[in-house]
Amino acid sequence: MKSYQLIDYRQPLEPVELATPSPQGSELLLRIVASGICHTDLHLIDGGYDLGQGRWLSFKDRGLVLPRTPGHEIVGRVVAAGPDATAVAKDKNYLVYPWIGCGTCPACKASDEHLCAQPRFLGLQRDGGFSDHVLVPHPRYLLDIGDIDPKAAAPFACSxxxxxxxxxxxxxxxxxxxxxxxxxxxxxxxxxxxxxxxxxxxxxxxxxxxxxxxxxxxxxxxxxxxxxxxxxxxxxxxxxxxxxxxxxxxxxxxxxxxxxxxxxxxxxxxxxxxxxxxxxxxxxxxxxxxxxxxxxSFVGNLAELMELLDLAKSKGLPSFPTTPCSLHDANDNLRRLHDGKIIGRAVMIP
Known part of the structure; x- marks a missing residue:
């Protein structure tokens, strides 16, 4: 599969050809239909956050290992499923909930996986959406978007x-x-x-x-x-x-x-x-x-994403500006985002 990966912090993403993974257990493999570009992707490339007064929160010091495929605003279609995955339709577009936790800590058990201290977020701890395929660990993280345009739905996962x-x-x-x-x-x-x-x-x-x-x-x-x-x-x-x-x-x-x-x-x-x-x-x-x-306030939980999607379906989708682009334009659009040149969201169509 084709992906754009961060190999070294503060360097452009590099195009790579990877073996398309085979889903195991409850995993699902999705062919990506749309993938948004977010400021969090820029923070990943920078390698952390400025804490002020000369302090820096380092992703490397917190255990994040490179190379990594960024991207957490993902809509895709299921093309393969592990033996333990429940049946999922292969003719539907699904919004992926990317803020996945360890599954066993108090935050995860309270359905607040986004607050997990040992997260497995897509696009950060796990490879994400700057690719033509993505591996999702369980069907519960897939939300049927119905008739919503995938380019419009993808930013729902974060923005x-x-x-x-x-x-x-x-x-x-x-x-x-x-x-x-x-x-x-x-x-x-x-x-x-x-x-x-x-x-x-x-x-x-x-x-x-x-x-x-x-x-x-x-x-x-x-x-x-x-x-x-x-x-x-x-x-x-x-x-x-x-x-x-x-x-x-x-x-x-x-x-x-x-x-x-x-x-x-x-x-x-x-x-x-x-x-x-x-x-x-x-x-x-x-x-x-x-x-x-x-x-x-840091992103949100799975129930809130479901509620948001239901709101959009019942009251109409926000007329949120999106600019479609190619996966191969990932670095150019990351630079444009960094320079404040993108209105709304740039959404890649692999």
């Missing part, structure tokens, strides 16, 4: 799931106050659409890129503010009707975190998703005095 789970953490506040969304990349635009699908009041978006701000308006944002504006905090307070009660930060830099914490009203929720990196200094008494909630 959609991540923002959906964050909005659920925000709770009923999204129904009576605007959600401030920092970052109008793939996740930000998905979040704008999902706020509407979930019955929310609407989204106010902050981004430094004029093209992405326009994309947010096109997606239905109430307002899209320039993240570099000198009076950004004042603009933000004017754009919401009754104070900032929910901020979803899809960038996760020192600047965006400071903006979020400083802007929140009493009782507000700051939900941090982005992994750009860095650190901030927060006066601790202000957290209880303002009754702030600061919550990290």
């Amino acid at each position: 959609g799931l991540t923002t959906f789970s964050a909005l659920k953490k925000a709770g009923p506040a999204i129904q009576h106050s605007e959600v401030v969304v920092i970052g109008a990349g793939g996740l930000g635009l998905m979040c704008v659409h999902l706020v509407k699908l979930m019955g929310g009041k609407g989204a106010v978006v902050v981004d430094i890129d004029a093209g992405k701000r326009q994309a947010a308006i096109d997606a239905g944002a109430i307002a899209a503010l320039d993240g570099n504006a000198a009076d950004l905090r004042a603009q933000l307070q004017s754009a919401v009707s009754a104070g900032v009660h929910v901020v979803i930060d899809l960038v996760g830099s020192a600047a965006t975190a400071s903006l979020a914490v400083d802007s929140l009203s009493k009782g507000g929720k700051y939900i941090l998703i982005g992994l750009f990196g860095g650190s901030i200094d927060i006066p601790l008494p202000t957290i209880p005095l303002r009754a702030l909630s600061i919550t990290g």
Whole structure:
């Protein structure tokens, strides 16, 4: 099979020809139909995360072994199944849940595999979707997308799931106050659409890129503010009707975190998703005095992905912008993503 693999950190992916695996036990082999390109793929190539103050979280130090095929937003068709796999139709397109855990720890037993301390995530610990085939360990990780276009469904596995789970953490506040969304990349635009699908009041978006701000308006944002504006905090307070009660930060830099914490009203929720990196200094008494909630949100569980897919089927698919491309253009599109040149999602069609 043809794959693009990371051989060395901070180097371009390399095209390789690998033996197509034969599924064992409960495994299934899928022929990939569509595979999204995500910022997490860039973090994998970088080899970790910037923790601020000169600190670095290294994938290598945490046991991740190269080479590895990136990619975790996958739609495919089953072409072979192991002897212990339950029957799965071979004429359907399936969205793959990639956030697979060890299966035995407390998080996995609580159906929160995405929080497993010994994960087996596709595209990170296991080979993923930058290929023409992928091996999935069990049929329960396959979700029938029905008539949904595979290019539109693939981003649900990360972009959609991540923002959906964050909005659920925000709770009923999204129904009576605007959600401030920092970052109008793939996740930000998905979040704008999902706020509407979930019955929310609407989204106010902050981004430094004029093209992405326009994309947010096109997606239905109430307002899209320039993240570099000198009076950004004042603009933000004017754009919401009754104070900032929910901020979803899809960038996760020192600047965006400071903006979020400083802007929140009493009782507000700051939900941090982005992994750009860095650190901030927060006066601790202000957290209880303002009754702030600061919550990290990492992708979501299998049940939430099922719920999201059902929502899309029942209420209509978000008009999320996707750009189809070839597997052979993987490195070019990773560079474009790094440079902020992609609106929505680039989705590879092997």
